Amino acid sequence: MRPHYDFVVCGSGSSGSVAARRLAENASVHVLLLEAGGDDDVPAVRNAGQWPLNLDTERDWQFVAAPNPHLNGRSIPMNMGKVLGGGSSINVMVWSRGHRNDWDYFASEAGDPRWGYESVLDIYRRIEDWQGVPDPHYRGTGGNVFVQPAPDPSPVAPALVAAAAHAGIPTFDHPNGKMMEGEGGAAICDIRVRDGIRQSVFRSYTYPYMDRPNLTVLTGALVTRVILDGGRATGVEFVRDGQTHRVGATSEVVLSLGAIHTPKALMLSGIGDSGQLSGFGIPTVQHLPGVGQNLQDHPGIGCVWEYREPIAPRNAGSEATYFWKSDPSLDAPDLQVCQVEFPLASAECARQCDMPEAGWTLYTGLVRPQSRGSVRLSGPRPNDPVRVDPNMLSDPADVRAAIAGVELSREVGNAAPLAPFAKREVMPGDRTETELLRFIRDAAATYWHQSCTAKMGRDEMSVVDAELRVYGIDGLRIADASIMPRVTTGNTMAPSVVIGERAAELIGETHGLS
Incomplete structure (x- = not known):
């Protein structure tokens, strides 16, 4: 561990693994990737057909939703990946890009055409290694993402x-x-499986760069909050082996913790609704009432x-x-x-x-879905569970x-x-x-597509702008499904990869990385 890195990426899921890899492609940049879970080199992860065996294990956060009167009072499980690769290491491996209207809606909400369908289609063609019938208008070959019809x-x-x-x-x-x-x-279906082996986003993007001296990947590291100096993010605090550590980020912090832990980390850092934060004695650094709101799932x-x-x-x-x-x-x-x-x-x-x-x-x-839920704190300490209410x-x-x-x-x-x-x-x-x-x-249960709790947009409930920068905080971006203004039409792994790619592009433009 170095005391400081240029970039600290929090979370190795379908967006974080992409952002870390793309940033580390510049050999002069030092990148730290923090993951709360452990190693992904276990049969239940690697063997595509064994994915159900990961649920309710140490590779699953095992969130449980609040009792829902609209589901006859039931509290449904809300599984999410806690392992290198995040959800892409325990999901069903379906590659679903979303509908044209999703991406055009993102562009409209962000006020930036680079989030629109045609721009995103360019990204998909660039990153895919398509193994099906050639379709050059829609599909690409030679990229990081091996994908084929089942x-x-x-x-x-x-x-x-x-x-x-x-x-x-x-x-x-x-x-x-x-x-x-x-x-x-x-x-x-298009699936991310090769010869019966799961092709997680971590394995496709980050793993090939594990021998690079400018990339450090640390497992068992639970990010608890962003370190702020006034209105600037300067690093993160995390817990590992029961000890609290702090590490600096000289350029930027990227939160890729998913739609439940990203808003939790923001709120514990003093970024969120001031009324909720003050109720737990957390000083407000930036009042953003949309943090933890707008929760959507399929x-x-x-x-x-x-x-x-x-x-x-x-x-x-x-x-x-x-x-x-x-x-x-x-x-x-x-x-x-x-x-x-x-x-x-x-x-x-x-x-x-x-x-x-x-x-x-x-x-x-x-x-x-038209229903909207929320992610809220239950206390001011990192080990206090969050209250997840999908309101399904x-x-x-x-x-x-x-x-x-x-x-x-x-x-x-x-x-x-x-x-x-x-x-x-x-x-x-x-x-x-x-x-x-x-x-x-x-x-009714979850499709495991939790999203939208730190949405991109321009209204008072938006948390990030079109460049994924947290409003009012310098040096802090979010790159995961929580930035979606609305959940995409279909499985969310592929759109999360696009979000990671866009984050890396935007960071590169800001800091002159090639």
């Missing part, structure tokens, strides 16, 4: 795509291109079928998807369904149904979309192309409107 998928996956077509949903060669410029569609609802004959999951066990609209008048799809090649249900629903040992799930997600399904529009999404999943799941793989529909089955609504409130 190889040798289970026969139930192409059957899902055919069943979606049976329900009037168009099909595409891949889900990251033209399909996400319009109404949506169905396709075999609710997921498991609709389950029993296999006629069991088929073992392949790849990561999720190989087909479709995006569609709950209302034809919408400007973009607001539903995403990922087929899961095993039964997946909330604990409440599993207790109520005769769950099969072998089955498949249409995990019905709301990707344009609190907006009536989300409830209407969920009902439409489940009804569409039932239509697709019971369509002729999937009949050879379905012995019976386990849940939800035929229900009255009242029964279906209760099922949805019992079934």
Whole structure:
């Protein structure tokens, strides 16, 4: 450890690993990457099919949401990665870029066209190493991100795509291109798996630079707050092996701790809503009422079928998807369904149904949720837990979309192309409107896409500007999914990589790095 680095990047997830790597490409720059979790070189991380074994282990923060009256009083698990690679080391490895409208909305909120779809498409083409059918307008080759259509998928996956077509949903060669410029569609998933091995963002970006003398990666380092000198960030404080340490950042601090810990670190540093901070005796350095607000996530609802004959999951066990609209008048799809090649249900629903040992799930997600939640402190100390309240399904529009999404999943799941793989529909089955609504409130869980708690924008609730700089604080940027003004349409790993790339570009421009 050096007492000072040029840049201190906090968090090695899908944005932090990218930012650290790009900054370290300049040999004259010294970069420290801090990660609260441990090593990723364990079978449950490396073996793509073992991802569920990471949940509720030391590689998971094991957050639990506050009781939610809109989910029949349930407190749902909110798993997040606590390991080198963050979420990209424990997720399902689906590469989903987001819809054109997402990025154009980001550009509008930021007042900067460089966040728009065409600019972001350039980034995606530059960073990808696409292994599917050549599509040079949308896909790139030779970049850091190995991505391919799920190889040798289970026969139930192409059957899902055919069943979606049976329900009037168009099909595409891949889900990251033209399909996400319009109404949506169905396709075999793009995944970050190579020969059965997970390709985490840390392994793709940071790991190849681990032998560079200008990059230091420290595990077991829990960042607790940003060190501030007046209105400037000068370093960070972290706890490792029970001891508190301080390290300086002569140029910038980059927070990439995710949508729960990034606002926590800001608030413990005196950056946030002054009323909340004063209630815990934390002096306010910068009043930013948006810190910890605007929490968004994709609710997921498991609709389950029993296999006629069991088929073992392949790849990561999720190989087909479709995006569609709950209302034809919408400007973009607001539903995403990922087929899961095993039964997946909330604990409440599993207790109520005769769950099969072998089955498949249409995990019905709301990707344009209107509900908004929050992340709040419960005390002034770093070991005081945060209160996470996603407020899921609190907006009536989300409830209407969920009902439409489940009804569409039932239509697709019971369509002729999937009949050879379905012995019976386990849940939800035929229900009255009242029964279906209760099922949805019992079934809804997280898609693990927590985001938006330190949003980019120009209104009073914004936390960062178009260059990801925290308002009112010099030398401090945020690079993770918390800066999203709204959650992207689909899985959030790929957009988080783009955020890391943009952060590194912006930092490079500020400091004249080539």
